[in-house]
Amino acid sequence: RVSRAAHPPGSSEGTSLASEILQRFRELQMDHTWTESLYATLQFPDSSLSLVDSAGRVSEEIPLNPSDYCPYSATGNATVVVMRVGGGVSFAEKVWLAEKNGASGALIYPDPADVPQDPRRLGLNTHTAVSEHQVHLGSGDPFTPGFPSFNHTQFPPIQSSGLPLIPALPITATVASKLLQLTGPSCPRPWQGRLPYVRCVVGPQFSNGRRVQMSVQNVMKPILLNNIFSSLEGRVEPQYIILGAQRDSLGPGAVKSGVGTAILLELARTFSAMVKKFSPRRSLLFVSWDAGDFGNVGATEWLEQGYLSMLHLKAVAYFSLDQAVMDEVLSAYTSPLLVDLLDAAIRQYPFINTPLDSVSRLQEVLGGRLGVTGRSLGELVGEMVLRLAHDHILPLRITSYAQTVLQFSAQLNKHSAELQSRGLSPQWVFSARGDYSRAAETLQRAIDYSDLHEPTITRFYNTRIMKVEYYFLSQYVSAVETPFRHVIHGRGNHTLSALTEHLGLLTSDPGRFDESSFRRQLALFTWTLQGAANALNGDVWSI
Numbered sequence: 001r002v003s004r005a006a007h008p009p010g011s012s013e014g015t016s017l018a019s020e021i022l023q024r025f026r027e028l029q030m031d032h033t034w035t036e037s038l039y040a041t042l043q044f045p046d047s048s049l050s051l052v053d054s055a056g057r058v059s060e061e062i063p064l065n066p067s068d069y070c071p072y073s074a075t076g077n078a079t080v081v082v083m084r085v086g087g088g089v090s091f092a093e094k095v096w097l098a099e100k101n102g103a104s105g106a107l108i109y110p111d112p113a114d115v116p117q118d119p120r121r122l123g124l125n126t127h128t129a130v131s132e133h134q135v136h137l138g139s140g141d142p143f144t145p146g147f148p149s150f151n152h153t154q155f156p157p158i159q160s161s162g163l164p165l166i167p168a169l170p171i172t173a174t175v176a177s178k179l180l181q182l183t184g185p186s187c188p189r190p191w192q193g194r195l196p197y198v199r200c201v202v203g204p205q206f207s208n209g210r211r212v213q214m215s216v217q218n219v220m221k222p223i224l225l226n227n228i229f230s231s232l233e234g235r236v237e238p239q240y241i242i243l244g245a246q247r248d249s250l251g252p253g254a255v256k257s258g259v260g261t262a263i264l265l266e267l268a269r270t271f272s273a274m275v276k277k278f279s280p281r282r283s284l285l286f287v288s289w290d291a292g293d294f295g296n297v298g299a300t301e302w303l304e305q306g307y308l309s310m311l312h313l314k315a316v317a318y319f320s321l322d323q324a325v326m327d328e329v330l331s332a333y334t335s336p337l338l339v340d341l342l343d344a345a346i347r348q349y350p351f352i353n354t355p356l357d358s359v360s361r362l363q364e365v366l367g368g369r370l371g372v373t374g375r376s377l378g379e380l381v382g383e384m385v386l387r388l389a390h391d392h393i394l395p396l397r398i399t400s401y402a403q404t405v406l407q408f409s410a411q412l413n414k415h416s417a418e419l420q421s422r423g424l425s426p427q428w429v430f431s432a433r434g435d436y437s438r439a440a441e442t443l444q445r446a447i448d449y450s451d452l453h454e455p456t457i458t459r460f461y462n463t464r465i466m467k468v469e470y471y472f473l474s475q476y477v478s479a480v481e482t483p484f485r486h487v488i489h490g491r492g493n494h495t496l497s498a499l500t501e502h503l504g505l506l507t508s509d510p511g512r513f514d515e516s517s518f519r520r521q522l523a524l525f526t527w528t529l530q531g532a533a534n535a536l537n538g539d540v541w542s543i
Helices: 012-027 091-100 173-180 254-274 297-314 336-348 359-365 370-390 400-414 416-421 427-448 455-471 496-508 515-537
Strands: 032-044 047-052 058-062 076-079 081-084 106-109 168-170 211-216 219-232 240-246 283-289 315-320
Touching: 012 032, 012 219, 012 254, 012 283, 032 297, 058 173, 081 091, 081 173, 091 106, 091 168, 106 173, 168 211, 219 254, 219 297, 240 254, 240 297, 240 370, 254 283, 254 359, 254 370, 283 297, 297 315, 315 370, 359 370, 400 416, 400 427, 400 496, 427 455, 427 515, 455 515, 496 515
Parallel strands: 081 106, 106 168, 240 283, 240 315
Antiparallel strands: 032 219, 047 058, 047 211, 076 211, 219 283
16 A cells, blocks of 8 residues: 555655554554644755757757656756766765765766666666665755754754755666767776776766766755654653654655555554553654655654654664665574575665565565565564563663774774874773773663662663663764764764774875874764763762
8 A cells, every 4th residue: 555656745645645544543542643744845856967069059868757866966057977876875975975076966877787686587677767865965854954844944044064065866777878888998897887888988078079967956845744653651661662664755665665664553553452461661652754765854853843852861762664674684583584585685676766666576576475574574673672662671781882892992902002103092992991881880780689670770770771872972063063973873073983994094094194183083982982981870979
């Protein structure tokens, strides 16, 4: 039902589906069911591609599928760089790299070499583009970063630093082949892929004076979004376990939104039946999100409406069911046969973000076992949710971050002499890691030797466990400019991965090592880690 047709936000199909899901939640008679509506600015397609001669006259219009586009592309006319899909780099990152290297526009195509093929010819054809939706390097409405969009009002009037400054457009392999065959020397084999006669084109124009010109005039529209919620209320502790799935899709979206929405509804049905026989300790919140294809806009804007601070205190875990069937989380849980099936499906399913992402095609790739696969995924998530909702102490391993930082400390140790020659000491990181490790182990021992049937004690320990993630959100970067602030799992110069990468330059490329920048990165990470250690200790006299 979800994937029988395209159902973008604001469309009649999308609105109808939202009403159906709301009705299904109501029929389950959970404790609370409601809809939260909000306006957000989305971008819809209007693009063209042509060849122009040396005088700037259009010599040939290249046909495009009108629905192939990249939401939040910059608008305008540009000569372009042509790039392949894949390489573990998202569309947003590809466009950012093209912009950084001086390109004025980006065309992105799926090369047959990067697209899974099998004897049944289930691979992507050369006449289909991959529209990895949105090229905004971030999430939510990029015109109100860090703030909510209220009823057509954009406040404050700023835009995300992650918006591209150049236009971007997805094209088919057929169009790419036409453009890349024009003139120029042969490309190096690794770049050439499987397109016939691919040539390298250097500079904005070919040797015969022709240029590729793209025009992206995507239209901005305020769209009413509907996020749908249903909850089962916990009877003992005030915490939430949240399960969410993207509902919308610019195409049929069998993998993109269909499987996740189906699993979400089935988990809601199962738990609503279970709680008639027992009361969960913690609350379960089931959410169907709108505008996921535009960069998790529905979910992000809902958080920015004032829920983020409250969820910092109450949300234990979030289970994303998006693209669930493409994840390999079953390997430790189910039969080897099903694992092999999923591995094959992941390799052979290139249809996500295309009009070909249909139920029949997914069923064919999975050998008719979509139902079995979906059920197994639902069971796996259900088992984890049940533990989080019912265990006296939250089953979250608070000592794991100490191991992560220990691995980084080992890298620092290797470069200790070089760092000290520059006046940089790794000793403070070692000290902070030790403080955090001891604090986590002390809390774990206290839990192990406590009466966990005493509600006051368990609530006290669970509150401290939950705050660990909050402690690792860097307080030294802006939530508006750097939305992913977690120093372990986030993105940006404040993160441990950025620090590790910078440290590696001492060996791989010493000339690019920036001592003052590294000193700042090291200090900010150390202070964040020490702050987490102090907070985990609890009282100031225990530090």
